[in-house]
Structure formats: C-alpha cells, structure tokens
Amino acid sequence: MISETNREIESPANAKRFGGDIFYVLESEIQIGDVDAYGYVLFNKKREGLETNSFYNRSIDIECAIDGKEFRNPVDQFKRTAGNFERYFEYTLEGKTIHLSLYRERDEVEKKFDDLKNELEVMPLRVQKVETLQGLLFIFFISLILRAILLRRAREAKLLDKSSIEEILMELSKLRAVKVGGKWRLTEVSKKTEDDSGEDGN
Template sequence: MRDFTVKKNIELLQEQKLHYIIPIHRNNKIINFSPLEKAAFKKTVKTYFAYQDRIIWHYEYQREGQNIVTFLGEKLRVKEESDYLLRIQKYPETHSEDRYYDKLHSFGTLSIVYDLEGSPTSKQLYEAYKQRNEIEVMFDSYKNFLAADKTFMQDRHVLEGWLMANFIAMIAYYKLFWRLKEAKLLSHYAPKDIIELSKSIYQMKINGQWHCSEITEKTKTLFKKIKIDYLK
C-alpha cells in the first residue's frame, strides 16, 4: 500500500494478529474511485443502506491483498462540493476549479481497509467505524447537550455535587446509547433524540389525580424496543 503510515499500521496489527478497521486518506492510490467517475454510478454500484436517515452508497473490492470498502454519503458530497466552491473565491492560492474537478469524484466518500472475523456486511463495517468516535461524541454531549463544561460554583461542596450530577447524567446518556445499540436503532436515533422525545412526557394533576401526558403510538413502540416504560 502506497500510504506508508497506513501500511505500517496494518503490518504491525497483522504481526500481533489483531483485527482492524482503518480509514484511508482520499489521496491514497489504493482507492478505486472508478465506479464513482461514471455518470450513472448508482446503476453500477446498486448497493446502499440507510444510516441515521441518510442513504449511504457503497462498493467492495480488493487491492494489494487488502479488503476495501468505499462509502458515499450524498448529503456529505453536496456539502463538501459547496464548501470547496465557496473557498475558491476566498482562498484562490490553495483552491481552484481545476482542483475541484480533480476532487469531484471523491467528495463525500469514506474508504476503509479491514480485516475482521467472519463476513461482516458493509453496513456493519460502517456502523463499527462510526463507533470509533464514541469518546468524542460523549465529550461533545457533555459540553454541548448537557452544557456541563462550565461551572461558576464557588463552594467546594456544591461543586462536588455538581460534578456528581453531571457524572450520573453521562452514565444515563451512555446507557441510552447501549440500549439503542442493542435494539439496532443507532442508525435511526441518537441518545439525544430519546431525551428530546422524553421532554414531552410529563405528569399533570387534574382534580387531585395524576395523569400522564399523551404519548404517540410511535413513541410507545420505540420506548418498548429500548425497554423504557414511562407509563409505570
């Protein structure tokens, strides 16, 4: 493989008899972009799956003794194309129309080389790779979703309580992640989606009796799949 870093990493993993999924830089010559260079590439590829309400096209092949899969996300491709075209005017020294056309077939792609037991499907490989950033996602959720990266506490005991509350919140968030994973729903929902749905469920007191707010059948079915019962 021409990318020395990837090749060296693979050699080390193979020496230790370890399995791996490794992304490949788009400029690596081992990647076969020829199917995407065709005008009607979808008729050639014909294989796709849904991931978090996005369609991912993919095709598998072998080069230099390695198993490779190239994925294409349409939404990502459109975004990257637009971003590059906008940068031509801002950064003409590093971006140009010629370079744009050179990169056109690689926008929105992800190529991985892998060695795993069994015969994983392309979707399983894609989902496994996407899970690599679980730590980053958790930190992002901690900072942005839970807004727990800043504290103005000045009392030591209050600060310790604040940290403990955030720690428990992160445990709950991660449990949601695993329930979605076990139910094979990660391609459709993220933990924050479940939290947002939960915000609309509450108890109200009417004439001295507590009543649960209305829950749609779709939400009930979803919660049942991930073993959450708000009706108890």
C-alpha cells in the first residue's frame, strides 16, 4: 500500500490536521487472505524530517569515529561502532586502517533508481514484448552502475566541490572518439572537459 500511494499521498487533497500537525492520509482497499478490508496510509513530513536528521547525525558520528583511522582489529571495531547501522555502510581495509564508503553515495543511486521506477510506470504501455521491457530494465541497471562508479571517482578527485554530477556528465557527453589507424582516439577536448575528467586525463 505504501508503494502504491507513495507518489500521490502528498496531494493537498489528502492533508488532514491532527493535534496541530499536518498528516497526509490515503484510504485504500486491501485484501488480507480472503477478507476485503480498508487500509490507511499516513505520512507526516515533520516526523520524516526529524527521523532523517537523526539518521544522518548517527551515520556522520560513525564516519567521524572510524573512517581513515587505524585499529588493532578494524572489522570488529567497525561492527561495534556501527551497530545496527552496519548495513548502511561499505568499507575497505588498507592494512589496519578502515575506509568507509559513504551511505550518501548509495542514497544518491537509490534516489535515481526511484526516478527510473517512476518513469517505468508507463513503460508497459509503450512496449509490445516482455523481452523489450527486460532489455530496458537491464540498460537502466547498467547505467546506474556506471553512474555509481563515476560518482565515486568524481568524489575521490574532489570534482564535486566545483561541479555537480549532472554538470560533469554534460561535459563528458561532448567527448567524441574516432578510429584512426586501427586505434580509437578522442577528438579535441575542451579545457573544462579536461578539468572535469581529472588532471591525469583519466
């Protein structure tokens, strides 16, 4: 029910006031076993903000406590420090130093995947075969993987301090490759595109 009502629940028509707070309320029919029933989905933006704030405060505390630091047993230290937040982080080890992959990177990909899912809601009306839809899903999935790789490399190169990921993609889209003498070569690269691709040109 939550998934089905996610896009429409914040409509002004669904706003109700209770105890001075605004709740968005949607009623929906639902079948529980053989019983037809009615369910209600409630959404409160104030509570969402508080929970989001609490979540990121805790995740940043974890990052500050262990990211880039050396421990005698880094894996055990990560598990103790992260606790039930462990599933929101990925980490790599460099000797006994632990490096966290930020949850925010994963969150960025999940948001983009949500965008794709919303766009795909009309896709079955435009394709004639299940195989075609599966192909589209596969292409979207690969694009998300590539975006995640680019996002990570852009962050490591500190490119996100001066450009958004969308601006970087726009510049990279200007690149063209031609085959000369059996080898692929890039055409002339603009100064901004060269800067966005990193000082070493990679």
